[in-house]
Amino acid sequence: MPPLLQPKPDKDGVRRFELTMQAGQTRILPGKQTPTWGFNGTFLGPTLRAKRGDRVRMAVRNRLPETSTVHWHGMRLPAIMDGGPHQPIEPGAVWTPHWTIDQPATTSWYHPHPHGSTAKHVYRGLAGMFLIDDDHDVDLPSDYGVDDFPIILQDKRFAADGSLDGDPLKGTFGILGDHMLVNGTFGPRLEVTTERVRFRVLNGSNARMYNLAFADKRRFHVIANDGGLLGAPVEVEEFSLTPGERAEIVVSFAPGEQALLQTVDNGVDIGEGDFDLLRIVAAAQLRPAPAVPARLASFVPITVPPGAKVRRFRLTGHDAINGKPMDMKRIDEVVPAGAVEIWEVENNVYSHNFHIHEVAFQVLEMDGSAPPAYATGYKDTVYVPGKSVVRLAVQFGPHVDPRTPYMYHCHLLRHEDSGMMGQFVIVKPGTEEQVSRVITSSHSGH
Missing domain, CATH: 2.60.40.420 (Cupredoxins -  blue copper proteins)
Incomplete structure (x- = not known):
């Protein structure tokens, strides 16, 4: 831990x-x-x-x-x-x-x-x-390292001498490792002592997508996305995370049983292969735990106002958005504080994902269809499948600074580093046209 x-x-x-x-x-x-x-x-x-x-x-x-x-x-x-x-x-x-x-x-x-x-x-x-x-947390497992566990998923490649192998900046996606680590541990085992356990799962990999399920096909509840608790738990048999995404799940166990968390190949080019991730062993006696609440949070959906601004972003190859590679001195978008906008992310090639700093968003559509029920809460990172369009309702915060930008980018890190990233600033409403689209070198540190 x-x-x-x-x-x-x-x-x-x-x-x-x-x-x-x-x-x-x-x-x-x-x-x-x-x-x-x-x-x-x-x-x-x-x-x-x-x-x-x-x-x-x-x-x-x-x-x-x-x-x-x-x-x-x-x-x-x-x-x-x-x-x-x-x-x-x-x-x-x-x-x-x-x-x-x-x-x-x-x-x-x-x-x-x-x-x-x-x-x-x-x-x-x-x-x-x-x-x-926060003060509104419902009755969920929350004792860190006892019934509430961080699960940081990463994949690595190793050379014969034990050093990390491969170049993160080569290949279509960078590195897709053949050794799976949980919290930095290879071949991990976890003993649980309560009837229900909360796992906070982070895809901390450079490129790999995880399609997570238990070997015995047990069902469990997704209770939270990137940005917090869902309004109600969603029962699933599996769920997926691309790099940077998080989800919280609650899993039930019986005394003395074992369970194996795996990632299962679902045909996606950044999630190839079946791998065992974490073996979980339940103690012979388990402390009772309450059932997952039927309601989790006072979830308020992001409401897009009539006439909301629509911004479009096109992902092609691995090194540009809307045909422009990242430029540290260029502001790409200027957004009024507190705005709610629609962002459409079009992907014309292989798999990408999309992360926006500072914001909360909800996924409206994934290539014309609703997102999976477990991914309907507040998010900041989303999978963008090859040859698809993802529509987002994006809610921006109140922090005004016309000279210091936030980023939006593909969170496949080889793509991010190669230039698939842009910059936006949040400004006082009504001043958008007055803001320079060039960052001064003294302010940016370059």
């Missing part, structure tokens, strides 16, 4: 988190040491936890030999605190972003986002979960 980092508020009411990016060696395969990167350790990072309404301040130290960043994926916060490519942390430097958490309970995560190097930095091990609680 990743350690839990949940500092108590100080005298000023601020929760202060300290993260150090560092290099080291990790024993992943038996008898071998793998050079890796991690936060506060050699591989991956601690699970951060805070509550809605908390003021948080980070101290992120870079002890790596390269410049990096830390992006708070799924967090609603000002652009200058977002941790994208415009907030670089040089070797030896400390970055101290701070904000007030103002969003529903959710499972978010953090990872590097330096343009051109994200795939390499994440592949080496820089990633961790960031859990947000």
